[in-house]
Amino acid sequence: MESEQRVLTGWGRTAPTVATVVRATADELSSDEGLSTIVGDRGAIARGLGRSYGDPAQNGGGAVIELMPGSEPIRLDAAAGIAHVDAGVSLDVLLREIVPQGWFVPVTPGTRFVTVGGAVASDIHGKGHHADGSFGAHVVRMGMLFADGTRRSITAGTDPDLWWATIGGMGLTGVITDVSFRVIPVETRHFVVETRRVPHFDELVEAMETSDRNYRYSVAWIDLVATGKHLGRSVLSMGNHATVDDLREMKPGLAERPLDFDPRSFPDVPPGFPNVLPRPAVRAFNELWYRKTPKQHHGIESITQFFHPLDMVGQWTRLYGSHGFLQYQFVVPFDAVDTMRTIVARIADEGHASFLAVLKRFGAESGGLLSFPKPGWTLTLDLPAGVGGLDSLLTELDTLVLGVGGRHYLAKDSFATPEVVRAGYPRLEEWKAIRYGIDPHGVWASDQARRLQLI
Ligand SMILES: Cc1cc2nc3c(=O)[nH]c(=O)nc-3n(C[C@H](O)[C@H](O)[C@H](O)COP(=O)(O)OP(=O)(O)OC[C@H]3O[C@@H](n4cnc5c(N)ncnc54)[C@H](O)[C@@H]3O)c2cc1C
Numbered sequence: 001m002e003s004e005q006r007v008l009t010g011w012g013r014t015a016p017t018v019a020t021v022v023r024a025t026a027d028e029l030s031s032d033e034g035l036s037t038i039v040g041d042r043g044a045i046a047r048g049l050g051r052s053y054g055d056p057a058q059n060g061g062g063a064v065i066e067l068m069p070g071s072e073p074i075r076l077d078a079a080a081g082i083a084h085v086d087a088g089v090s091l092d093v094l095l096r097e098i099v100p101q102g103w104f105v106p107v108t109p110g111t112r113f114v115t116v117g118g119a120v121a122s123d124i125h126g127k128g129h130h131a132d133g134s135f136g137a138h139v140v141r142m143g144m145l146f147a148d149g150t151r152r153s154i155t156a157g158t159d160p161d162l163w164w165a166t167i168g169g170m171g172l173t174g175v176i177t178d179v180s181f182r183v184i185p186v187e188t189r190h191f192v193v194e195t196r197r198v199p200h201f202d203e204l205v206e207a208m209e210t211s212d213r214n215y216r217y218s219v220a221w222i223d224l225v226a227t228g229k230h231l232g233r234s235v236l237s238m239g240n241h242a243t244v245d246d247l248r249e250m251k252p253g254l255a256e257r258p259l260d261f262d263p264r265s266f267p268d269v270p271p272g273f274p275n276v277l278p279r280p281a282v283r284a285f286n287e288l289w290y291r292k293t294p295k296q297h298h299g300i301e302s303i304t305q306f307f308h309p310l311d312m313v314g315q316w317t318r319l320y321g322s323h324g325f326l327q328y329q330f331v332v333p334f335d336a337v338d339t340m341r342t343i344v345a346r347i348a349d350e351g352h353a354s355f356l357a358v359l360k361r362f363g364a365e366s367g368g369l370l371s372f373p374k375p376g377w378t379l380t381l382d383l384p385a386g387v388g389g390l391d392s393l394l395t396e397l398d399t400l401v402l403g404v405g406g407r408h409y410l411a412k413d414s415f416a417t418p419e420v421v422r423a424g425y426p427r428l429e430e431w432k433a434i435r436y437g438i439d440p441h442g443v444w445a446s447d448q449a450r451r452l453q454l455i
Helices: 091-101 116-121 160-166 201-211 244-250 279-292 303-307 316-320 334-350 390-403 418-424 428-438 447-451
Strands: 002-008 017-025 044-047 063-068 074-077 082-086 139-145 151-154 175-182 190-198 217-222 234-241 266-268 296-302 325-332 357-362 376-384
Touching: 002 063, 063 175, 074 091, 082 091, 091 116, 116 175, 139 160, 151 160, 160 428, 190 201, 190 244, 190 303, 201 217, 201 234, 201 334, 201 357, 244 296, 296 303, 325 334, 325 390, 334 376, 334 390, 390 418
Parallel strands: 017 063, 044 063
Antiparallel strands: 002 017, 074 082, 082 175, 139 151, 139 175, 190 234, 190 296, 217 234, 217 357, 325 376, 357 376
């Protein structure tokens, strides 16, 4: 095991704290010289690639565990359609391995740079949630390291309480060491994508309700600066996996090596962006982006173009200046669509410059006690941190969200309060009781867990 003192933040670069970061394999952690030698008064928490936006993978004054892959980190059982993957493996590494063999992950977020452990602990969702649900819905077995240093496998059948407390449990039930989950067979690494401009929020809602029946993946990029008759204008993007025949018909050049997957990154955004982006600049960017999109377009896109466009720009968070930024994501039930429209209008009227935000329809819940997705509309927006008036706007939005039975995403959170989480997650007390049962001495702890009184 290697360890060092390090300043850690989440992806939003707010709230830095210093922890002892330990890099170790699951075998090392469960040895006699393992977990017990790491954990002090402030406990320990697992960390993946730090792509959660706030502080769930930080533990100021305590230990943070970065799990190193073992000797055979990825095993694909093609006959069963199951991947067995060490939890520290990223979706980037995994996709490079399984796509050329004709398989795809059941869920990918907007970046490939998350670990499998982070995907389960946050029960992540992607563009396919309305059809496929969240990551946890595809997991069939997990290896775990517990607070007493022991390790064993669990399934939904053998340990139902622990299972549903761990999926979406933000690392607070133990370290997930390896995960077995269903993967999707694919003929190509491409998608048949339809993109269309939608001029107003109400039309967008209608268009998504209809198109989600025909497309496995969908999301709308929404302009949160536009007001009045342009309120909620969007670019709706919908797609299905492309077959080799689709490629032959639409882009024959790609049909020859349909499963090649070797994505590259582009240069970093340079440092030195201002802390407050002037609203006219954001308005101009959003206008340009909306106008450059054809009214309607049918084409072929790669995994990166369709799912991970931000991965093409290194260090893009620098666009938000040195104060960092926060992401705000919530879900409201389908019958609260009027509240969603009110929220979109409030953000646009308030004038906090947010680049493109994302609207999506969620499907069924996975069953995780602290899992975020539930049937309804979810909106995700980035906001530069440290801007006057932001706190009061978000507090007002919290009230609207909770008033209709909505909730906030813990993996994106850096602003919520214990009351907001209690109101949004009605099974929190049940989750706490299960957690206490397996970790009575409070070994697992994070900055977020303390801030939100999860432990
Ligand atoms: C550009 C971008 C786009 C994103 N898009 C989406 C999206 O579309 N949908 C979505 O759901 N999320 C999205 N996210 C959020 C991201 O998917 C989650 O925050 C994810 O959990 C990050 O994984 P990570 O490996 O970086 O975990 P970290 O951020 O390091 O940790 C997140 C949580 O997982 C826990 N954890 C990590 N590894 C383990 C382990 N081995 N055992 C137990 N617990 C563990 C940590 O303790 C922490 O609580 C996005 C993030 C970014 C930066």
